[in-house]
Amino acid sequence: MHSLQFTAESSSNDVIERDFTVGGVPGVLWSPASGAADSAPLILMAHGGGNHKKHPAMSGRAGLLVTGCGFHVACLDAPGHGDRPRTAHDEAEIAELFRARTAGEPEGPIVIRYNDHLAKLAVPEYQATLDALQELPEIGASGPVGFWGINMGTAIGIPFVAIEPRITAAVFGQHWPDVLAEKARQITIPIEFDLQWDDEHISREEGLALFDAFASKEKSLHVNSGKHKDLPRFEADSAVRFFARHFRRAVTSPA
Incomplete structure (x- = not known):
């Protein structure tokens, strides 16, 4: 088992941010500055393609979960991203x-193939990180764990959640069904799924096919108009409410 090593710490806006490594893989853990009870819920996040663990989307979502719900939130740099x-x-x-983008060719086949390769590397890294984080007294092994990943985060998250029984609620979205649909059929936990109706890369039919593949009895489809990068910010608020509802924590608005 790989141990967790904290390498840096800072605090801002009632959130403690701690950099760490697990087996050489860099990550970040956000926690309430005021402290949290034992076994506080943990949300694991995965960032999108070309981004990194502290991308504004990641730190922004983490801030909502930490200050609004008292959760802990962790994110890893994906292979070949961030500090890796x-x-x-x-x-x-x-x-x-x-090359395909410049030539006006479809990007999907390349992204699907590459994301699948990265997921095969990242899934065991997320398992090792979850093992290590649950050793921390402020998280513990008995508290609920969720997963939140959009785009490439979905490509990593679906195969991870499909084999990880400790994850009990997840937010996914904006990816192709190729490769992932088969694994989505193994997932039965509550799901919230984001889809952009005018996505220039992922067709409506492809997005709906991936949503339909989940075997979850409770799954919610959130469709918004706009292109691939136009996912509304209010969907982050919805995801926070989703996790709070399933982990029985009241959501409070940051001051």
Whole structure:
């Protein structure tokens, strides 16, 4: 088992931010500055493609969960992202993606293939990180755990959640059903799913097919007009309410 090593700490707006590594993989843990009771809920997040663990979308969502619900939130740099070096395979796939984009060719086949490769590496890293985080007294092994990942975060999250029984609620969205639909059929926990109706990369039919694949008895589809990068910010508030509802924590608005 890999141990967790904290490497830096800062505090702002009632949130403690602690950088850590688990088995050499860099991550960040956000927690309430006022402290939290034992076994406070933990939300694991995964960032989108080309981003990193402290991208504003990640830190913003973490802030909502920490200050609004008293949760702990953790995110890892995906392989080849953030503080992690790129391999020759990473460089080749990224170059191919930019070539297709410049040529006006579909990006989906490249993203699907590359994200699947990254997920195979990231899933065991998330399992090891969850093991290590649950050793912390402020989190513990008995508290509920959720997962939140959109875009590439969904590509990592669906295979992770499909094999991880400790995850009891999850938010996904904005990815193709190829590869992921089969794994989504193994997921029965409550799901909230985001879809952009005018996504220029993922068709409506593809987005709906992935949502439909989940075996969950409780699953909610959130559809908004707009292109791939136009996911409304209010969907983050909805996700917070979703986790608060399932983990029985009241949501309070930050002052």
